[in-house]
Amino acid sequence: MHLSLKRLISRTKPDEELAVVNRSLHRFALVTAFSTLCLLVAGALVTSNEAGLSVPDWPLSYGQWMPPMIGGIFYEHGHRMIASFVGLLTIVLACWLASVEHRKWVKKLGWLSLATVILQGILGGITVLFLLPTVVSVGHACLAQLFFCMVCILALVTSPGWQNRNEDRSYTLPNEGVFSLRRLTIAVNLAIFLQLILGATLRHKAFGVVPHLVGAVTVTLLVVWIVIQVASQYSDEQEILSWTLILNGLLAVQLLLGAATYWIRHVTEFAPQPLPPMVALTVAHLAVGALMLASSVVLTFQIYGRDGRGIAIRARELPQMS
Amino acid sequence: MLLHKPVYFMLTALLMLTLACGGGDETASTEGQAVETESYFEVDSETAATVTGTVILEGNAPRNPRINMSAEPDCHGLHTGAVRAEVVLVGEGGTLGNTFVWVKSGLEGKKFRTPSDSVALDQKGCIYSPHVLGLQTRQKLAVSNSDPTTHNVHPLPKINREWNKSQTADAPAIERSFSRQEIMMPVKCNIHPWMRSYINVVEHPFFAVTGADGSFELKGLPPGTYTIEAVHERFKSQEISVTIGASESKKIDFSYKAG
Known part of the structure; x- marks a missing residue:
């Protein structure tokens, strides 16, 4: 009885733990995706309020971490703050995926998301330093959309529903x-x-x-x-x-x-x-x-x-x- | 060795980026320090002619839109009443101000000395003053900040080099110049998006900005045939051809339709 229970525990516990970890990971990926949507909105607010160059320097704002949040600076620096937060979330997400995820492509997508968000930050900086060159500004806007798609995919494929459905690999497309x-x-x-x-x-x-x-x-x-x-x-x-x-x-x-x-x-x-x-x-x-x-x-x-x-x-x- | 290639590439890219970023100010600030060793055209005061005139707006002038500064207490507190954009400045009898009038053609091949005095552009009450200004190529533009808040000065040229510089409340005037002729170059503050001014850079000294009385005077012109252009930010441009003889004075009027 004890032996069979032990076997049951030893067999089910890792699965249960994995399930718990996956649910948390999925929730974290969802938070990252939602934060990214907020970041897109913040970026759109910068452009719509013509505040793109209200902060002339980068990566600091007026040489500070926290400049006075007046006028266009509120939108531009706010965008930078949310971007930093999303960058931090992406680092955690990529590392988390690397440590618990068994699908290689999902791990790779995590790292690719991290590389994308870093590149996106650099593009944002170049946009400011080079006074909004159209190609860079458009590239910054489009890369943001791609990054959002990546984190949405991560949120989808880490969901328990998605993983259960994918268990049977015998199906053809x-x-x-x-x-x-x-x-x-x-x-x-x-x-x-x-x-x-x-x-x-x-x-x-x-x-x-x-x-x-x-x-x-x-x-x-x-x-x-x-x-x-x-x-x-x-x-x-x-x-x-x-x-x-x-x-x-x-x-x-x-x-x-x-x-x-x-x-x-x-x-x-x-x-x-x-x-x-x-x-x-x-x-x-x-x-x-x-x-x-x-x-x-x-x-x-x-x-x-x-x-x-x-x-x-x-x-x-x-x-x-x- | 192969492993080091990306590192070299990144370092080179970083170096190029640094040079590109760092170079902007230097180039822009030396735009006005051209060595003046060329021979300049001197107008003979005995034969110098004058073109005067008035810019009129026919019909009902559109009402200037109201500026909403309520989100910016530092700016809002500087005004007691409603503030309106200074786009259509109309005087008695429909005279039109803020129009830039200049000699567009007829002076080709003549080089004129750059004035040593600077042209002032102030930020007062979170509004640029004046709204429209003119200066010669390589003449200094001095942008000052009389407000208790930070502004950023950002000209948006199509021909000259673009720059963007912040200016805190107590900062000294920003001195810059423009090396190429360019008409109606917008200047804006990205912190306060309603702030807009227009800079006109001309290769010669024959230009004027009309006041509310719509009048202008282009004096000291050598005798000849010229195309005089009037440019307004809302009503665009008009041209009149005029021929003036020695010591002659001619009057021309520009007329825009409000519709």
């Missing part, structure tokens, strides 16, 4: 032709990221609004296509359906925000300073854009990491059912 859901999601990821680049170039006055509008139409068509395909073929795949609907909902909000941002920027063209409604709409437009990219990436992971056999079987069965 679905591939249902040229316009498969998998390919569509890759296309929508690329389209959203390109659209974010175009948004950044518009914000930093490199290009006009037309490329961004073309990008919006492209993303809309692709997302609608995914929604139709998921609704018609995979409506009983709850997670895929949920993330598709989330992406679709975010797209609807984003289109409204985009139109509202364009309108308010037009009507406040001669305003002497950035007005709060304009700032709020622009920042919200950027944040929802980031959430769209993250949702699209998560959806892609849901589809690629899915029980492929099940989807493939259903896909084959569909014509017979009809």
Whole structure:
């Protein structure tokens, strides 16, 4: 009895410990992802309030760790403080993954996230020291989105639900032709990221609004296509359906925000300073854009990491059912 | 040895970055110290001509937007009433101020001496004063801060070298100059985003900024045919061609439509 109980404990305890550690790690990754979203918002506030160069030096601000938080300095230095906090979280996350994670690619993604956040900090510094060169500013904006995606992926793949689903490695990935859901999601990821680049170039006055509008139409068509395909073929795949609907909902909000941002920027063209409604709409437009990219990436992971056999079987069965 | 390559690369990149960052101030501050050994064009005072005129705004002038300084107590406390942006400065009879008038063409090939006195730009009440100014290439611009708060002075040139310098309440004036001709170069403070001024850099001394009475005077011009341009931040630019003889004085008027 004792022996069997011992065996049970010795067998279950590490699993229980691992489960506890994973849950904590997942929560920590979630906190890092949420903090990164806050960092994106803080960065958007800097640009929208035209405060990018309110602190002329870097890495210190006016030669200090804590300058007087007045006017644009509040936004710029606040952005730096949140960035430092996210950098710290990423260091802890990468080290934590390195010590407890058994999947090599997840460990590597942790280190890649850390390298990205360091590079992002350096880009931010170069942006300030070289007076906002467009290429660097746009690069800084786009790398932020990529980093956000990385930590969202880490939050997803460290979740207990994701790890349980991935236990059976015998499943194959679905591939249902040229316009498969998998390919569509890759296309929508690329389209959203390109659209974010175009948004950044518009914000930093490199290009006009037309490329961004073309990008919006492209993303809309692709997302609608995914929604139709998921609704018609995979409506009983709850997670895929949920993330598709989330992406679709975010797209609807984003289109409204985009139109509202364009309108308010037009009507406040001669305003002497950035007005709060304009700032709020622009920042919200950027944040929802980031959430769209993250949702699209998560959806892609849901589809690629899915029980492929099940989807493939259903896909084959569909014509017979009809 | 191979392992050291990335280290060398990083050190070289760091060195280049340091040189690039450190070099900015030096270059910018010596822009005005060009050695003046060239021969300059001297206007004959016996034949010097004058162009005068007025800039008018027809129609109802748009109301200047109100500046909201409430988030900045250091600035807000410096004003008793509402503060409005100084974009459209209109006098009696629709005369238009803050318009930069200059000789755009007709003086090609002539080099003019750089004035030794500096042009002042003050930050007072968290507003730039004057709103529009003109100076010659390589002439010193002295930016002072009369406010009890920190500002950053950030010209946004398209042709000249960009710079950005902070200035605390008690800091001495920042002295800089610009080496190339550039019209309506915005200057802003990123700490207080409503602060905006326009600097006009011209290669010769024939320019003026209109006051509220809209008048301008370009005196001491050599006889010739010139294109005179008026530039306003809101109403953009207009040109008038004028030919003036020796010791002649001509009057030209610019007229903008408010619509």
